[in-house]
Every structure is written in C-alpha cells, then in structure tokens.
Amino acid sequence: MIEYYYIYAVINKLDVNSFDIGGVKEAQLLVYKYKDYSLIYSLIDTRKLETEYKYLMQHEEVLEMLMEKSDVIPFSFSTILLSEASLEKFCNKYNDKILSNFENISGTVEMGVKILISKNISDECKENDIEESNGYSYMIKKFKEFTNKKNKIEEIKQKIYPIENSIYKLVIKDKKKYNENGKIIFNGAYLIEKENMDLFRECINNLEHGEDFEVMVSGPWPPYSFVSLDERREY
Amino acid sequence: MKDLDIKEEIEKLQTTKNRLEANKDNVDKGLAQLVLTLIELLRRLMEKQAMNRIENNSLSEQEIEELGLTFMKLDEKMKELMDIFELTEDDLNINLGPLGDLM
Incomplete structure (x- = not known):
C-alpha cells in the first residue's frame, strides 16, 4: 500500500517525540526534525482527503494541541506530500521563510x-x-x-x-x-x-x-x- | 457575542461550487463558466463606472438611456446563456485561492 505524508504544521521545537492524540483518520502523529524546528505529519493512504467535518476537526485538534506548547506554522487541511524525501526538500527550500514566519508569529x-x-x-x-x-x-x-x-x-x-x-x-x-x-x-x-x-x-x-x-x-x-x-x- | 459554528461553516463550504468545474465530461460547461465569469466581471466593472458617472452628473439622459439599453440586453443574454449551461449566479463567482472570491 502506498503511504502519503499528511502535513499538519511546523513547530519551533525539537524536543517532541510522541503525542497523546492521533491525527486525521486516527493516524499516528510523527515528527520530522530539521535544524531548529519540527514538521508534524501522519502517514495516510490517500493522495487527497475529502473535506469532511470529522477530518477537519481532527486536523484542527492536532493544531490546537501543538499550539499549547509551541509556536505553530499551520498547514492547510489536506496538504499532502509524496515521500520523506519531499519533506526534506520542502524544509531545504523554505527554511528561510519558515524562520522568518516564526519570528513574525512568536507567542501569538x-x-x-x-x-x-x-x-x-x-x-x-x-x-x-x-x-x-x-x-x-x-x-x-x-x-x-x-x-x-x-x-x-x-x-x-x-x-x-x-x-x-x-x-x-x-x-x-x-x-x-x-x-x-x-x-x-x-x-x-x-x-x-x-x-x-x-x-x-x-x-x-x-x-x-x-x-x-x-x-x-x-x-x-x-x-x-x-x-x-x-x-x-x-x- | 456568539461563537462561530464551525460545523455549519464546513457544511456551507461543502455545498459551495466555487471552483471551475472542467473535466473531460463537461468541458463545454467548464469553458462557458469561465467565459461567462469574465463577462460578468467586466459587466460589473462597467456598471460601477456608469454609476459613478451618474453620481457625478457626467452623463446626459440620452447617454443614460443608451447605456441602460446596453446593460439590459447584456443582462438578458447572460441569463439566456446561464440557462443553457445550467449555471447559477453563484457559479460565476469563482474562488481565486489566496486572492479570495472573484466578486
């Protein structure tokens, strides 16, 4: 089965490893660490997630949970990447923008x-x-x-x-x-x-x-x- | 003060057809939607300009009459084409992503 990388957010913390809640479709939340921040994602079995209330709430719950302890750059619902290599590519490409966004939203x-x-x-x-x-x-x-x-x-x-x-x-x-x-x-x-x-x-x-x-x-x-x-x- | 009803908002979002619907089965309708959307945008811009000119008294009665007839005919034609392609006024207000709704 092909697995896709569903992205929730980038947070300004590295000391996170596990979470108490699941993500969309109850999938486990995973962490991809890159330099000074972490990308929070789940592995799911679909390339496009339908806009359903249940899934939207699950996405939102993850963000709310992350917001409690860190600054969060949120991703839109149903942002899905194809592979782990794409995660790295994404971070490489947008590193400067991610850092400047964190500066702008710190503590807000x-x-x-x-x-x-x-x-x-x-x-x-x-x-x-x-x-x-x-x-x-x-x-x-x-x-x-x-x-x-x-x-x-x-x-x-x-x-x-x-x-x-x-x-x-x-x-x-x-x-x-x-x-x-x-x-x-x-x-x-x-x-x-x-x-x-x-x-x-x-x-x-x-x-x-x-x-x-x-x-x-x-x-x-x-x-x-x-x-x-x-x-x-x-x- | 009332909190936002998220469920209601999502249901509205699900029922809103705010993107161009073009695929191999309905390419005519998709193109008609695009073309009519552009015409509607231009019509609204021209109408707004005409309103500003009426407000500033820079149009004679004869000019207002002529403009009115043109807009009336355009309005009728638009309704006719929308009927043919089974489009509603909401279908002509497409979503431009980060730029928001067209109109």
Whole structure:
C-alpha cells in the first residue's frame, strides 16, 4: 500500500517525540526534525482527503494541541506530500521563510471576528425595485441600488468602529475584509499575543451591540492569516 | 457575542461550487463558466463606472438611456446563456485561492 505524508504544521521545537492524540483518520502523529524546528505529519493512504467535518476537526485538534506548547506554522487541511524525501526538500527550500514566519508569529494566536447582519444587504437594496421599461429607468433603478449599497457600507463601518477601537491596543496585525453582498458584512483576522486572548474576548463582550447585527468571535486559531511561504505574500 | 459554528461553516463550504468545474465530461460547461465569469466581471466593472458617472452628473439622459439599453440586453443574454449551461449566479463567482472570491 502506498503511504502519503499528511502535513499538519511546523513547530519551533525539537524536543517532541510522541503525542497523546492521533491525527486525521486516527493516524499516528510523527515528527520530522530539521535544524531548529519540527514538521508534524501522519502517514495516510490517500493522495487527497475529502473535506469532511470529522477530518477537519481532527486536523484542527492536532493544531490546537501543538499550539499549547509551541509556536505553530499551520498547514492547510489536506496538504499532502509524496515521500520523506519531499519533506526534506520542502524544509531545504523554505527554511528561510519558515524562520522568518516564526519570528513574525512568536507567542501569538489568531482571533477571528465576523459581523453578521440579520438581512442580506443586497436583498434589502433590491427591495424597492421598480419595473424597468426602458434603458433610463433600468439605470436609475441600478443607481438607487448602488447608492443604497454605498450608504449601507458606511453604516457597516460605523458598526465596526467601536469594536476595532476597543481591541486596537491588543492587535499586532490584522487582515480585514468588508463585504457588501451578503450577511457576513465584515470578516477580520487579528494577530494577538497568546496572553491577551481573554482580554480580546472581553473587550468585544463588553460592547453594546445593535439588534440588527451580530458579532461572532472565533479562536484562538493558529495564525493562518499571518504566515505564508509565498514570496509574494509578506505579512 | 456568539461563537462561530464551525460545523455549519464546513457544511456551507461543502455545498459551495466555487471552483471551475472542467473535466473531460463537461468541458463545454467548464469553458462557458469561465467565459461567462469574465463577462460578468467586466459587466460589473462597467456598471460601477456608469454609476459613478451618474453620481457625478457626467452623463446626459440620452447617454443614460443608451447605456441602460446596453446593460439590459447584456443582462438578458447572460441569463439566456446561464440557462443553457445550467449555471447559477453563484457559479460565476469563482474562488481565486489566496486572492479570495472573484466578486
């Protein structure tokens, strides 16, 4: 049977040999040591793992366990290499990037903040549609949608302002995405010190929210949004 | 504050068709999806530009009428082609990996 190398993460520790939990498909967690860090992997029997809740949770559990005792550069779900030689090749190729990523994320975790509104913005903007009989009225209808949407985005920013204002002292880096089409109007990822996790939640908990939107906080996550081995993406 | 429901998010992810679906059995549909996605992107860009021009009062009523007719026809044609290839609006918003969704 062919075995493939399922990769979970690179951690900044060498003194790890065994783990209390298994990985995806209950496979044993193994360690590939390279210079100053270790690559955590399992041997599995498939080249591509389906996106199933069970497997995703197993992947996440491994990362959570690793995060407790080390800095973690997480790998996406279903990152699979073909051989042990590929592990070495990978470490050789990305050694400098791995080290610089560890510098950037040392002692940190990622927290997520999503803001959801009760009604889809684009639906709301289309509510008062008028029948288009000709080109002019078609464009005026579109223009009304356009201006409604613009006003909504301004409203979103007003909603987000107190949240960001309350956490800005804790945030080392952030990545934000505003969404004018849909219920999730804001999606933010925040890199913070591990020790500030509770304070981060507390800051958001203490805010008064309007009835028309909901704030969802997630994490701590490994810093997915703030690590990259891609030369073009620097964080 | 509410914690994120991961299971719900994963289920959504599993049902989202956000990649181009091209294989030997449906190459026509895959190509149509790609072409229509590009047209939709251009249509949205042109429409946004037109909205900005209306906002700045830089279009006459006649120009707005002509632009409106063009967009209406384009809209109709797009719907027609989407019906033929059994595509939905969501199919035209492909995922560009690290760059996020196209639209």
